[in-house]
Amino acid sequence: MNWLKKVRPKLSTIFRRERPTSEEAKWDTCVNCGQMIYHKEMVAAQYVCPHCGHHHKMPPLERLGALFDGGAYSQITVPKQTDDPLKFRDKKKYIDRIKATRTETGQQDAVIAAEGKIGGIPSVIAVQSFSFMGGSLGVGAGDAFVAGALHAVREKAAFIIVTSSGGARMQEGILSLMQMPRTTVAIQMLREARLPYIVVLTDPTTGGVTASYAMLGDIQISEPGALIGFAGPRVIESTVREQLPKGFQRAEYLLEHGMIDMIVHRHELADKLAAVLRLLMDGARDDRPLALAPPAKARRGAAAT
Structure with missing residues (x-):
């Protein structure tokens, strides 16, 4: 018997066992x-x-699993919206584009909201996914943000948004831009309910998202090196015709200039959020008002004077 016939089965077994999976x-x-x-x-x-x-960039479901205690959470139902309200078309129909993105990402839109606990404290987290049309802000994303904020108010929970976006979704025109004041009103509802609103800025956070809810947090946290701004550095340089400072619009630059409160490594983010929430939610657990915003009546009186 040929020696090759003897060793071939053994070789096949070895290579089959050691071959890595895809x-x-x-x-x-x-x-x-x-x-x-x-x-x-x-x-x-x-x-x-x-x-x-x-x-x-981190997938949204994995982000939620990393932040909630034990990776346990349940997603919040978002109202179904019209997929293509303006019947928009560029190189292809918007309805076809959004359907393809949903199939590719497994998401309904750019923002996913879920509830769970962080450090034992009831919390709602909304995560913006850059993989869904650049994390662009449209009606669907606005619906998810507002649904998460309202759920936090009902459950007396903290609300956290993890941002990652290129800005407003052009295919939805003025409807996209209207999500900026809409989300701002939702944030005001959180403040009137004495509930903390925390923003976690990730790379990149730009455009209308930065011009609205991304910069309205009671606490502004960023991941290291994140690009944060309204217009991009190249657009600004071409407009002002000046060379921008090194590290301009990066998290470290914003921290140095007082635009954010802290930079936290992703591996330490869950623990940091738990520590912050213990401080901010202490009053809520004791039925004492949190000092996040003055009462509505006091604000109106201050404005009158």
């Missing part, structure tokens, strides 16, 4: 340092590069 063999490349990282290692590190610490 998921194990998948690689990611760090956009900052260029290092190759096994996808499963990237997921285990919450999408933070183990070589340079760069914070990559």
